[in-house]
Amino acid sequence: MTDEDSAPVILAVDRNQRNLELLSQFLKQQGYQVLAKISLEEVGEVTSIPSTIKLALIDISGFDASVWGLCQRLREQGIPFLVISPRQYAAIQQASIAHGALGLLNKPLMMREFLQLIRDLLKGSE
Structure with missing residues (x-):
């Protein structure tokens, strides 16, 4: 098993392709595996099977109810x-x-605090 295989998996959902790419890139640089999805249908496919997703980040911008x-x-x-x-x-x-x-984050995200929150949440789910 490689380090990447043991890295926590984070599901990132965002309608804005560029924002999704930036978020995914940031999280990968921090050592996380990222499942980046731009539509609710794609997320449905991922969440319909048992998974190892440890945390999801859902940007509600652009989505309806x-x-x-x-x-x-x-x-x-x-x-x-x-x-x-x-x-x-x-x-x-x-x-x-x-x-x-677990909470609501407002844009723009303060990346240091955002990263600490992710670490704290993932530590609590171990």
């Missing part, structure tokens, strides 16, 4: 996740928590 169904599935499968949003709205925060999110 069906994104909450994905969040519900992640919760039911015991996959911890964070919601990323461009704005701080009480309704988004309430919906995120109601659908099982």
Whole structure:
């Protein structure tokens, strides 16, 4: 088994291809394996099989209300996740928590704090 094989797997979901690439690149540089998905259909395929996903990062920008169904599935499968949003709205925060999110992050992300949060969450899931 290589180091990459033992690295935690993070599911990253974002409608914006460039943002998804940047997030994936950043996480890979930090030693994580990344499943980058741009559509809810792609995520459905990944989450329909037993997986080793340790954490999901869901950027809700550009998705309609069906994104909450994905969040519900992640919760039911015991996959911890964070919601990323461009704005701080009480309704988004309430919906995120109601659908099982561990928390809501607002853009722009402060990468040092973001990375520490990921480490802390993954440490708690071991």
